[in-house]
Amino acid sequence: MRVDRLTDLRRRLLLDRIFTDLPASLSQIHESLKSPQVHAIEIYDRGTSGLEGPFRAFEEAPRGKPNNFNSFVFDIGSTSDSQVSGGTYGFGKTATFQVSKSHCVVYWSRCLNQSGEPEHRLIASALHDPYAEQGVRFTGAHWWGTIVGGDVEPLRGDEAEAIGRAIFQSDFGVDETGTSILILDPEISLEQQRGSGLEERVPVRTVAHAEELVRQIADAMAFSAWPKTTSTDGVSTPMNIELHHGTKTHEVATAIRSGYSRWASALARVRAAQGQQSSESIESTPPGVIREKIETIRLRPNASLRGSGDPIFGGRTDNVVGHLYLVASVRSAETSVFEVPRNRLCLMRSLAELVVRYDEVGSFDDDAVQWHAVFKPTPECDRHFSASEPSTHDSWTPRAAEEEVSTYVVSRALHQVRSKTRAFLTEGKTVGRSGERSVRKVAMALRSFVPTVLAISDDQASSQPGSRSSVRRRGRHTAVTDLEVISSQRLPDGQGQELVVRPVGIQGESRIMGQISLFARSQDGRMELNNSEAGVIWKQNGVIEGHGRECLLDVETDVHIEIRTHVATAVEVVLRGEAV
Structure with a gap:
């Protein structure tokens, strides 16, 4: 990810080659790009398949074939049926528009076309409130590309490559595929007055505001994406995270691994329990660990649910829906650039390993002792938890699931997880306090x-x-x-x-x-x-x-x-x- 001020050349290119013929309702785009201090956020991934598949909004992908372009660019707010991706409702796609003061983004992707050849694709989009004009209702979604038969399609081939290289800073390697997103004129939330608790959104126009934006991005990365920096084999990580501000590179991945090491250790043990990581690649018990426990979450559905025809456990015969790891440790004096959660239960999706939320369950009486817990569903049961998420992906609400079996799985699993967490927190308090050395008896164990x-x-x-x-x-x-x-x-x-x-x-x-x-x-x-x-x-x-x-x-x-x-x-x- 990269935060930088747009150069004069890039601003002119965006106005002259991309955002042309702007109506009055989209005047903010013009105002943003006319400002010499306007900034942009560039988000990019490499080594992914890119925005492949059909690129015409009306075209349907063949069954079993990718539909990444239409799903990401045109199907705003639609529901995903992927069992591996973290997204479900398309909320993440619209979030990029919300960050932008002008509510617009530019997509540049390199993928394999239907012939298996690498192809550049570039298109811009803006998302505003729905409106009516001359008796016709409009969704508020706009796209800029090339018009073919009255429909908008992305620029493709050499033209898309040339404009992409001029506007974006992160290029593609010779055989590299992936996607870049440019968020124009990002805004940040700032406290109106120290201690007031009231915030206002302001566009990034100064170096100080840009630095604050970078800090907020780093915090968000650490809080929600730390599993992506946690190695699965002791060598590589699921994702290489980079954060740049101008010419400065922030070692955010290293900082996350350092600050979230307790969480990473917990996740590694859950992965091992689910056969996703070998025990040999897991580091030995970290210093300061007082007590640890791995809990297998099993359910016993009644006959009516078992006979519903829905494979509740995704083909598993052991009735396991997930695993919970709990650890208590001495709170050390380690410092981190992040405000790292502690005394929390972390709930996350399965293969995507995206943090859903941190639950407050309780704490130890002694503030010098802390605890961490991670729960992750099995890959086979992840669909039930996905079905219970709201569009913001920040909770699991059993009754939100459309199917009764998903409501049952999520409800009973969460009940067990929280119950076992509370039991873990109270176990240390069962030691008798009558003797003079009762604390020592606990400590020596x-x-x-x-x-x-x-x-x-x-x-x-x-x-x-x-x-x-x-x-x-x-x-x-x-x-x-x-x-x-x-x-x-x-x-x-x-x-x-x-x-x-x-x-x-x-x-x-x-x-x-x-x-x-x-x-x-x-x-x-x-x-x-x-x-x-x-x-x-x-x-x-x-x-x-x-x-x-x-x-x-x-x-x-x-x-x-x-x-x-x-x-x-x-x-x-x-x-x-x-x-x-």
Whole structure:
């Protein structure tokens, strides 16, 4: 995707070669293209089949043959019967018009024609409100191409290729097929007044507005399309996502993979349960995982539904309609350029893997513990969930489905999914609290180790996870020193961590006293671990300098701190340094 200001040449081409003979009702197109600051969004895909199939609105595609051009360009608002695509009602096609102040777009596609030869196709379209003129009703849809027999057809061949290359910035390779869409004069929503909650739509005319548009696009990509950046084999991803603003490239895919890594891990496990990803390509359990569970959603329809003649489970004999993965983890101090959802149930379509919505089901009492859940229907049952979506594709409404069997499948599946999610959230609260060490009993049953270096001072009663790489302690009679964290890695057996720190003397000290405290974290609280529950070994220059919670260290020489728990445990680490 690309956001850029239209050059004078591109604006003239659009006015002189594409949007000709504009009626008064479409004067906004002319006004937009006359502005020297007008911007455009260019959306493109490559490696797809492009807008193939018949290109005349009245022409029907042979059964079983593609109808991509007519469906995408002419059949605005029509229903799709594809079992693989995410779209159903054509809402996505009209959304591009809504973004444009002038409600117009240009399509340029390279596909294989009926003879199997590559062909360029170019057409423009505008979508406005229906209107009547001289007693005749019009839909408000307009197209610009070439007129053949009174009907609009796309420009094709060399002419389409030449104009496409002049207007668009992303060209096609020698054997490349795909589609590009140019959205003219995009608008963004801005808050009218800080804190007012009221928004206004303004056209992008400045660099600042263009940067805000790019930010909003990146947020939307991350929020709804993060599954497209999640590898299915440990190497490739379902989609390569690019975002450009002028000459600047935003590494949005890398940022999404980093910020949404918890969600990606959950999706990979759902894919594996559905046979769509091998277990070998799934990374080991991420650090900080406290508890995880995969739930298979099965239904037991009554005799009347089973005898309806509709294959409820799409040929499956195990009555499985989907899979739910749930995970609880320690909330780390990781930062992301996105506001990543947490404590949410993510519902998504099956093979298309498009996010439908995030459900709020509940949260743990301790804000330091978070959870993520992903539910995905099986490919065989995805049609039921597709049938229950509104035109906006942002929810599953069982009663919206036309067939009784789809209403049943979606209703009962969602009931199970939400019920199992609530049960997962309450499982951690069933541990007894009568003993002094009840929190420890929970913590010692945790699944992995997460070091979190915290900044503390003498007068702090407790600490919260932070991201500082150096830790200082100040006392009334204590000189200030640093323990600078260099790196950390898990021990091979998973039951501990090795930290590499560097003691730094602030006031010329040659030696300092290194100190460490370890805390177990769970949904039920925070408990300091003693020496019998977690051991610490201090090494400097390859020599063991000490065991336990403190050790005398030389400054400016790296120290290897091996923290070993007797059970794989989620641990919070607090480091201190004191001058001696």
